[in-house]
Every structure is written in structure tokens, then in C-alpha cells.
Amino acid sequence: MAPSIPDTVQNILNFGLDLTHQECLSTDTFPKHSPIKFQDKHLDENYILKQVVSLPGTELLTGLLNFANELLESVDEFPKPSLPALVTHRYPAVDLNADTIAKYYQNSISEACCYLASHLFLHSKATSWCNELSWRQSGDSEVRPFPRDWNRARVERRLSEEYFVAHKWSLVHIRDSPSVPIDSLTPIEQNSRKYLSNCSEWQTELAVWEVFACTVASDYLFDSIRNIARKSTEEKMIFLWNRPHTQEFNIKHMPYKRYSDAIPTLWTLPHDSLNFGAECPEASECNEGTSQRRPRTQPIDIRPLDSMDRENVEIENNPSDIAVWGQDYLQRAWARAVDIDATFIILHRGTTEIICIRHRASQTLFVSEIIDTSVKYYGKLQIALYAAILKDRVERQEIWEREHPSKSNVTSQKKRSFDQVEPETHSCSRKRLRSNSLSLDSSQAAPISTLSLKERCKKLELAIVNLDYSWHRSTIPSMFVRRNFDGRAYLRPLSLRPSYPLESCLRINVKSWIGGGASGHAHRGILYIGSDDKRCEDVVVKFGRDDHSRQSMRHESKVYEYLAQAKVKSVPHFYGLFEDIENKDSPYILITSYAGESLAVSWKRGRAMIPKSQHPTYLRSLAEIHAAGIHHRDLRAPNVVIDKDGKVTLIDFDIARLYVTGRQRKHERKRMLNLLNGKSVDYDRTSFRDGFHCDDCSPGICHEASGWDSEEEEVVRARSEPPHIKNYKSLYLLN
Ligand SMILES: Nc1ncnc2c1ncn2[C@@H]1O[C@H](COP(=O)(O)OP(=O)(O)OP(=O)(O)O)[C@@H](O)[C@H]1O
Numbered sequence: 001m002a003p004s005i006p007d008t009v010q011n012i013l014n015f016g017l018d019l020t021h022q023e024c025l026s027t028d029t030f031p032k033h034s035p036i037k038f039q040d041k042h043l044d045e046n047y048i049l050k051q052v053v054s055l056p057g058t059e060l061l062t063g064l065l066n067f068a069n070e071l072l073e074s075v076d077e078f079p080k081p082s083l084p085a086l087v088t089h090r091y092p093a094v095d096l097n098a099d100t101i102a103k104y105y106q107n108s109i110s111e112a113c114c115y116l117a118s119h120l121f122l123h124s125k126a127t128s129w130c131n132e133l134s135w136r137q138s139g140d141s142e143v144r145p146f147p148r149d150w151n152r153a154r155v156e157r158r159l160s161e162e163y164f165v166a167h168k169w170s171l172v173h174i175r176d177s178p179s180v181p182i183d184s185l186t187p188i189e190q191n192s193r194k195y196l197s198n199c200s201e202w203q204t205e206l207a208v209w210e211v212f213a214c215t216v217a218s219d220y221l222f223d224s225i226r227n228i229a230r231k232s233t234e235e236k237m238i239f240l241w242n243r244p245h246t247q248e249f250n251i252k253h254m255p256y257k258r259y260s261d262a263i264p265t266l267w268t269l270p271h272d273s274l275n276f277g278a279e280c281p282e283a284s285e286c287n288e289g290t291s292q293r294r295p296r297t298q299p300i301d302i303r304p305l306d307s308m309d310r311e312n313v314e315i316e317n318n319p320s321d322i323a324v325w326g327q328d329y330l331q332r333a334w335a336r337a338v339d340i341d342a343t344f345i346i347l348h349r350g351t352t353e354i355i356c357i358r359h360r361a362s363q364t365l366f367v368s369e370i371i372d373t374s375v376k377y378y379g380k381l382q383i384a385l386y387a388a389i390l391k392d393r394v395e396r397q398e399i400w401e402r403e404h405p406s407k408s409n410v411t412s413q414k415k416r417s418f419d420q421v422e423p424e425t426h427s428c429s430r431k432r433l434r435s436n437s438l439s440l441d442s443s444q445a446a447p448i449s450t451l452s453l454k455e456r457c458k459k460l461e462l463a464i465v466n467l468d469y470s471w472h473r474s475t476i477p478s479m480f481v482r483r484n485f486d487g488r489a490y491l492r493p494l495s496l497r498p499s500y501p502l503e504s505c506l507r508i509n510v511k512s513w514i515g516g517g518a519s520g521h522a523h524r525g526i527l528y529i530g531s532d533d534k535r536c537e538d539v540v541v542k543f544g545r546d547d548h549s550r551q552s553m554r555h556e557s558k559v560y561e562y563l564a565q566a567k568v569k570s571v572p573h574f575y576g577l578f579e580d581i582e583n584k585d586s587p588y589i590l591i592t593s594y595a596g597e598s599l600a601v602s603w604k605r606g607r608a609m610i611p612k613s614q615h616p617t618y619l620r621s622l623a624e625i626h627a628a629g630i631h632h633r634d635l636r637a638p639n640v641v642i643d644k645d646g647k648v649t650l651i652d653f654d655i656a657r658l659y660v661t662g663r664q665r666k667h668e669r670k671r672m673l674n675l676l677n678g679k680s681v682d683y684d685r686t687s688f689r690d691g692f693h694c695d696d697c698s699p700g701i702c703h704e705a706s707g708w709d710s711e712e713e714e715v716v717r718a719r720s721e722p723p724h725i726k727n728y729k730s731l732y733l734l735n
Contacts, residue, residue, distance in 0.1 A: 015379030044473035049334035054229035068384035071120035096214035098166035110135035117386030166211035195397040214350035224326030229367035262395035480578035503530035519552035520544035559653035570621035596643030631660035
């Protein structure tokens with residue numbers, strides 16, 4: 001016989017959020033979105049939502065409520081004393097901005113849901129309350145100060161965005177919750193707990209909540225989301241998918257095992273909607289980002305990217321304008337869900353809510369009707385939702401373990417490796433190695449005549465760049481054209497030919513991120529010529545996207561050109577400076593050979609002191625640069641690198657000067673000795689034993705004063721179409 005449900009639990013089950021009497025004081029400023037940026041184009045396909053389907057009428061709600069009833073019936077007795085987390089009914093005092101809404105939801109319903117869902121789904125026979133869930137802001141969501149180089153408009157845009165949408169909230173599985181005695185678990189609960197604890201350690205986020213301010217604008221937004229779902233389902237309108245604007249939303253990729261979709265249940269997907277195309281044959285083995293079925297239709301061509309620039313679109317607060325943004329917010333929520341591998345996405349704005357279910361294989365989002373949060377069964381619905389989220393995670397883990405029986409024994413070993421930052425090597429997952437025949441380990445690469453490869457590269461004008469690391473997985477490469485140096489300045493690129501034979505192009509696969517600084521972000525990659533996969537070079541590709549970094553990179557390139565002419569050996573080989581041909585914000589890439597690990601990295605590994613016997617090698621490298629007349633001016637541990645054969649190389653010449661005095665040489669020599677002895681000396685506080693403060697060594701960024709004339713920024717006209725590459729198709733297949 002079903003137990004009597006205590007009043008406190010009844011109160012939660014019958015709880016409805018009541019914000020209707022509140023004034024929505026928030027301004028209705030609708031945040032603008034950034035245009036699609038370079039890195040968006042190279043986003044892993046899995047991050048892109050491709051279809052939206054409306055969940056029919058009350059099916060989802062009925063399914064969830066029935067599920068809650070089943071769970072309630074399975075309880076013999078509710079623990080006493082009563083629930084520790086009581087519903088507080090605290091209304092937001094002043095303003096219903098996104099953060100207030102989130103806090104209100106947390107105080108009023110989520111805490112109780114966490115207790116009840118844990119109890120009902122994970123240990124319904126336990127004699128005391130034990131919570132294993134928490135609804136909270138996720139770790140990397142703290143408000144951080146805006147970067148100093150952001151202009152006022154950009155800061156204001158971000159602020160209005162934050163006012164409208166709360167920082168990341170999600171449902172989290174608490175790992176160190178008090179344990180429940182095993183004999184008070186049913187066999188099903190024991191299984192659930194086993195599978196839940198087998199999920200990788202850091203992957204505790206279970207579902208995505210996008211919380212919006214309670215404003216008229218967000219009301220329109222919810223309507224527009226429903227309309228998108230309705231139109232694409234009932235009127236069979238094509239959902240024109242778009243790439244999430246990663247730069248503004250700062251997606252942070254965490255490597256993890258990706259799971260397949262759970263077996264559909266009543267509250268997940270209606271059965272007739274699961275009629276998708278054939279499954280990717282490799283899906284069961286896929287480990288990273290590929291457990292999807294092939295999209296049914298060819299993806300639409302996203303070029304020209306410029307046409308998607310909505311930066312300048314003025315959005316008024318009326319429904320037809322805001323409809324445009326429904327899709328953007330769905331994309332954003334989808335991308336967040338991909339990042340933590342969540343199935344459930346909840347869009348919440350205080351008075352209303354939409355529950356979405358993500359189907360990985362078909363990249364489809366199932367969107368519920370708009371739920372009124374003041375209804376009497378809202379509490380029950382939320383508890384069922386939390387329990388369904390748990391059930392889904394457990395089921396998917398079960399599927400994973402069934403399909404990967406041997407691997408579950410070595411999870412702990414694997415977990416550690418997933419946790420690590422991407423190494424500075426070409427180590428890729430099994431899958432990636434298989435799917436990407438270009439990712440050769442340099443040690444396995446066929447012996448090559450590096451000289452001839454380098455010589456050949458000099459003449460090649462076009463670089464085809466693919467990104468394949470973190471959340472980047474290019475479907476379409478970017479084309480970069482060489483900027484030629486006439487001995488004094490960088491010339492405008494020659495007009496592009498309509499067609500290039502593949503053999504006349506450099507091909508670069510960017511494999512990992514090394515570091516970022518003032519003049520751009522450095523990545524490791526592999527360089528090939530044309531379709532030849534046997535001869536490759538390990539390179540560093542530095543991307544610079546803003547004006548400052550473009551200027552720095554032009555300057556640095558000139559120094560490298562100069563050093564190459566002076567036949568200086570202690571710098572990396574310079575392959576050239578290239579400019580993106582199709583994007584308006586036109587990144588530059590500067591390509592050099594990979595020269596090994598920096599002193600900073602060996603310091604991190606605990607090897608701070610360089611043995612005295614090796615000091616002359618370092619000092620000789622520095623002397624060679626000085627002898628060529630170059631004053632480095634940024635001699636720090638990250639800029640001194642050494643390869644496995646012991647060759648010392650100096651890098652990062654973005655603030656170097658083409659003139660060096662005797663005193664400056666002496667100071668840089670001292671600085672180098674300090675570095676070799678494990679002493680990091682900050683440039684702004686450069687002082688030597690005699691207390692002398694060295695202005696000559698202070699970095700500064702004035703490139704004009706560096707021995708070359710300043711150069712006007714020349715932007716390559718963005719082309720709507722890249723040039724035709726002969727045999728380009730074969731290139732696609734390779735990538
Ligand atoms: N050719 C190379 N070989 C090996 N490592 C490299 C090479 N180029 C860059 N790196 C690594 O990448 C990091 C960032 O590169 P770099 O210093 O050129 O960028 P930056 O934007 O100029 O940074 P900074 O703020 O130090 O000036 C370096 O600290 C170095 O460790």
C-alpha cells in the first residue's frame with residue numbers, strides 16, 4: 001500500500017512559482033550577438049544544432065508526471081524528520097533580472113527537488129534524507145573582470161547580455177555526498193548508483209539551465225523558440241542551422257567520453273520522431289564527438305561568413321525582430337549541452353519554462369510547449385524532471401559500459417588522461433588517428449629532406465588551414481594568402497588566382513594550443529605540401545585576430561625575415577606570414593618551425609636550474625642574435641626554447657628592435673643567466689645587483705621605434721568565395 005505522503009513533500013509536489021504579481025523592472029534591452037568569428041567556422045560539428053522538433057502537446061508533461069507518480073508509489077515510507085530543505089517562497093525583492101530569477105528558482109524549488117529526486121530515484125528505501133544533487137552555477141562561470149583591451153561598447157554589450165541571461169547554471173551530481181547503506185537500496189537503485197559513480201569524475205554536470213530575465217523581451221524570445229519548433233514540425237520548414245557564436249559565449253571545452261543517446265522513454269522522445277537516417281557505422285566505437293548519425297541533408301554552405309554579421313542589426317523589442325534570436329539562443333544552449341554531454345536543456349524565465357531534449361545522433365532538439373510555472377503541479381514536474389535527468393545519465397552510462405566492456409575496467413586510468421590539458425604533442429584519440437590520416441606523429445613520419453621542403457614552401461602562396469583540437473574540428477578549411485616582404489614592408493597580397501593546383505598549396509593541420517600572449521595564440525600543427533602526407537614538418541602557427549596582434553605579427557615577421565637573411569641559426573625557421581582571405585576580421589597566421597619546449601615548461605615540471613655546463617649554449621644563441629644587430633627585449637622563460645637534441649632557440653620577436661647597444665647586450669646576457677638559474681625577472685621591475693633600473697630592457701610595444709617604418713594596415717578584401725583548389729575534393733576526404 002502506498003504510504004501517506006507527508007505534508008512537506010505534498011507542499012513541494014503542489015508547488016507553483018508565483019511571480020505574476022511582480023513588476024518586471026528590468027530594461028528590455030535585447031543583447032546583441034557577436035558576428036561569426038574565425039573559430040566559429042572551425043567548430044566541431046557536434047556543437048551545431050541542425051534540427052528542431054516540437055514535442056507534441058502534453059506528451060512530455062504527462063510522461064513526466066506519470067514518472068513522478070511511479071516513483072512516489074515505489075516508496076514504502078518517507079524518512080523522518082521532515083525534509084531538511086524547505087520551500088522558502090522568497091520573492092525577489094527588486095528586479096527580475098536573470099541572476100535574481102536564478103537565485104529565486106534555487107531558493108524556492110531546486111533545493112527541494114534535489115532532495116526529493118535523489119530520494120525517489122536513488123535510494124527510496126533509505127531511512128534518512130540524503131541529497132546527491134545540486135542546482136548551481138558551474139565552476140567556470142564566475143564573473144571575471146573584462147579584459148583591459150575591450151572597448152566601452154563591447155563591455156556594455158556584455159553587461160546587457162549578462163543582465164538578460166544568467167551565468168551558467170546546471171544540475172550537478174555531488175560526488176562526496178554521504179553514502180546510503182547498501183542494504184537500503186533496491187537492486188535497481190544499486191545499479192543506478194553503480195552506473196552513476198562510473199561516470200567520469202569531473203563530468204558531474206547533468207543538465208543545462210539557461211535562465212533569462214523576466215522581461216517582455218524574454219517573453220518574445222520564448223514565443224519565437226516555440227514558433228521555430230512548431231514551424232519546423234508542422235509546416236516542415238527547414239531549420240537553417242547556424243554556428244554558435246563561441247567568442248561571445250566562451251564555450252569551454254572539456255574533453256570527455258561521449259555517450260550515445262539513451263533508449264527513448266515516454267518523456268524523452270515520441271517514437272515516431274525517431275525515424276532518422278542510418279547510423280554512423282563507427283558510432284559505437286566513437287570516443288570523441290562523432291557519435292552522431294550523418295545529417296540527412298547536406299549542410300548548407302556557410303559562406304560567405306560576412307553575411308551573417310549581425311553586429312550592426314538594431315533590435316527593437318518587438319516580436320518579429322526578436323524571432324531572429326530564438327534560434328541563436330537555442331544554438332547557444334545546444335552548444336553548452338554538448339560541452340557537458342547533457343540531454344536535457346531547460347530554458348527558464350521565472351514565470352515560464354521550456355524543457356528541451358537533445359538527440360545527439362541526429363543533432364535534433366525536441367522542444368516542449370511553454371510551461372506556466374505557476375501551475376499547481378509545477379513542483380511535481382520539476383521533481384520528475386530531475387529524476388529523469390538522473391535516469392538518462394544512468395541509462396547512457398549503462399549503454400556505454402555494455403558497448404565498451406573491457407574499457408570500464410581501466411576507467412580510472414583513462415579518467416586521469418582525460419583530465420589532463422591537451423599535451424603539446426600530436427597525441428590524438430584512437431578515433432581521431434583513424435579518421436584523420438594526416439595526424440602523423442613526427443617521430444613516425446618518413447625521413448624527409450627538411451631543406452627541400454622548407455625551400456619549396458617559400459614559393460607557395462596559399463596556405464590551407466584545418467583546426468583539429470579541443471572543440472575545433474574544421475569541416476571547411478580556411479585559406480590564407482602569403483604576405484610578401486620586400487625588404488622593408490609587407491606588400492599587399494597579389495590578387496588571388498581563381499584556381500590553385502593543390503600541389504602549390506601549403507597545408508596545415510593545427511593540432512593543439514600552446515599558449516597565448518600579447519601578439520596572438522600559438523598552436524602546434526603539422527605542415528604538408530599539397531596532398532603529400534609523407535613529408536611533413538612540425539610547426540607553430542600563431543593566430544592574431546585584432547589590430548594590435550596583426551601589427552605585432554607583421555613586425556615579428558620582419559624580424560624573422562631579417563634574421564633569416566642574416567643566416568642566424570638560433571631562431572626557428574620562418575615559413576611566412578599569411579592573411580585569411582575570406583573573413584572580415586581577417587586573422588593573420590605566422591608560421592615557424594616547432595623549436596621544442598620552453599624554459600617556462602621545464603620550470604613547471606620542477607626543473608628550474610639549467611646545469612652550468614649548458615649555459616654557454618644558451619649564451620651563444622643570444623650572442624648570435626645580438627651579433628645580427630637584434631635587441632630581443634622580451635627575454636623571458638616562455639621565449640627560450642630547447643629541442644630534444646639540445647638546440648637552443650629564441651622566439652617571440654614582436655617587440656624586438658633592429659639595433660642593440662653594448663649595454664643592452666650585457667643586460668640581456670645577465671637576464672639570460674638569471675633565467676638559466678631559475679630566476680624569473682619581471683621586465684617592469686628590471687633591476688640589477690647594482691640597483692640600476694634598465695629602461696632599455698623595458699618592453700613597450702612601440703613598433704615604430706624599432707628600426708623599421710610603421711606600416712599602414714592593409715586588409716585583404718574579403719572574398720565571398722575562396723579560390724578553387726584543384727583536387728580539393730580529395731583534400732576533404734583526407735580531412
Ligand atoms: N617556434 C616555437 N617553438 C616552440 N614553442 C613556441 C614557438 N613559438 C611559440 N612557442 C610557444 O608558444 C608560446 C606563445 O608564443 P609567443 O611567445 O610567440 O606568443 P606571444 O603572443 O608573442 O606571447 P608573449 O605575450 O609572450 O609575447 C611561447 O611561450 C612558446 O612557449
